[in-house]
Amino acid sequence: MHTEFSLMINGEKVAGQAGSFSVINPATEDSIYQCPLSSVEQVDQAVAAASEAFKSWQHTPDEVRKASLHRIADRIEANAQELAEIIVTEQGKPMFLALAEVGGAVAWTRYTADLDIPVETIEDSEEKRIEQHHKPLGVIGSITPWNWPLMIAIWHIMPALRAGNTVVCKPSGFTPLNTLRLVELMNEELPAGVINVVTGEGEIGQAISGHPDIRKVVFTGSTPTGQKIMQNASGNLKRLTLELGGNDAAIVLPDANPEQIAEAIFQTAFLNMGQTCAALKRLYVHDDIYDALSEALAEKARSQVVGNGMEESTTFGPIQNQNQFNLVCDLVDDARNQGATILTGGEPCSDKGYFYPPTIVTNISDGARLVDEEQFGPVLPVIRYSDIEDAIQRANNCPVGLGGSVWSSDPNTASKIAQRLECGTAWVNNHAEVLPHAPFGGCKMSGFGVEFGLAGLLEYTQPQTLNIAK
Template identity: 70%
Template structure:
């Protein structure tokens, strides 16, 4: 059985806390053994990052760009291995894992090309005022289990592009890909620039409270984000928190169900629904409700569920037992309250955490499946007759990550999308993230943004140079 190592100061490091199992969600077999770092090893990683920061903060723009392109080259060179690891520990089908690796490469290159300009506020005969962006120091990255490579890249690359150093802590459910990524980064990066410590006991909380870490970037649940925020208060860490969502989509009556069904299904069930910005509540006008339900069921029926490494599989397992149980609980609650299960809706016998793509009709607000984020392969479909009511119900939640409007009338859809209380609103699409477009939530979905120029600035502080000539 393969044993992975920590990566501290450019060196593979044996854990002081032993190892724990990482399971394949399609088979429940052990994939590999993950190191359990001690709190003392977290301190070592932070110290290594601090030491590297002393020089890296003064690196040139050209050096930083080149390093990110070199990292992208190394990811490309190891693409097949990385995709294999993703499937084995996360469960998504191989084609989707390959897309994740390709996205990681593209995102790294796009981040490399971002600029950090100096803003000139005044340049007169007597005075010049400039705004410079300076790195913060050591950045702590805490990532979830749904997109283990991509989200690590989203955190790490802008941090080092802006002159910071990193200590990464991936989810204990999917740590292997991130460990391998950091090993690859250390083939071309200076020692201590990017470190990885893993473990489910005391490491995450130790990072949030650590006086040597100046910023935490976290993707995950709202309750965990709240805990991180409390822990970060003692030394006023900067925070970027991309937290839970319960994204609503509104389908207007002029929509063609046959044309919209595929896009709606794929953005709701992306990664088996285990995507923060997936479409999670669908409000459909009464005039096309039954037809759209039928067309969505047709798309669901085409999915081939199984081990992501098997040929032809399009639909993998839920990543872990706890999430599988939650999905099943929400569907059973809806069923008990009179919902109509169009397709799916039951656990699959045998090994693995499999749950079929499930469409649930005749539900409404107040049902747990509508009110709570399912984060799995289930879509509740809610009927409406009045658009004002649909907008109100879409906004009647304490989270606001994304939302969408589906219509053949772009102008009308755009006007409605502008009224949704969310960080990103899509027209005739959902869950599409772009490396140049800021992404983040409002309300209890967190604060701060990732991606693009605005996302890069989240890793810096402003220094004003006030020059009297």
């Protein structure tokens, strides 16, 4: 694994002015690195560098920016094993999933590189020509979470650069190393100051979201933090893309085949040990197949090999940090105390490391904390229903709305129900699938703005109407 990690400001590796902090391996609870810690002054330096770089980067031809992103994708690909090892060590996921994250980062970068920013002709008459153009905003602040440290950094940074902006990014303090290495690699292909990285938590995030010279903040994380960012961003009316918490509901119709759908439901609920914003988190199952599907899911859970992500046999890694681990323990204990049935799992499974087995909880309903709160971990509550209208109402009776799904042997019927779910993406016979060409975002308290595809790219631009009198 890479052995030295630095901040990157204006193309230079720099030490943290505020000291350092420990990065913990969640599989061992050991400190793996003393990461440099930025000062607020270094945030100002990074923004100043990005502002200066923007003066020329915004005018760089599209073909040059596209080529730069493709070269970055080449660098990520060439360093795939090293980047995956960093992910496993600081985030905890199994190696096969870390390698998939790196592969996804490469594919996303290449897709974004090839997007064209359109010029729309609104009128072309004898008197005038009116066009709509899309211009870059300026300096973008990116604040990323700890669950998919490489992938989400790519989601934030690449469209920003493709559109002609420059970036100051701040990774989660739980998983900073991958982003530090990514930005180091990117600086081998980009002019100084185009991409900068600082570290820290509340104080540094606040310095970014309130900075008068940052024109947009893109944030993936919790709703309370998103609300603080929105308040801080009001000073200069920053543009925002906020992808916040979700508590995704899925409804299984009585005509679904439990054996056929159990694997897909399990994988989309427990993706990354359940630590995925759009993972399936509440499963509403019709009476007729409730027991059969619950047992089929429990079988999938029992077959997982929980362990250190570096071990080849591991299929299921630890929870990433102690706070999240404690929350999962509390939610399951509360469900058990309320009379729910723990079909499988339900207890920590190691003396060291934040290991918690995939857990299926039945005989539980709305009102229990495990159903009403986002667990963001390896636990799935399975909720019984008998009336579809009741199930839809319960699925929608939630302050957040990121994703939702309907499972059935009749996709047409399922599609009609899916469209009634109050969420940014509704899947049929699938869940949690995000694609580089399909816009993705939330509604209600899950945030606003979209990522991915042309719609996501244009979020990093300012429309300008050009009105030419002939």
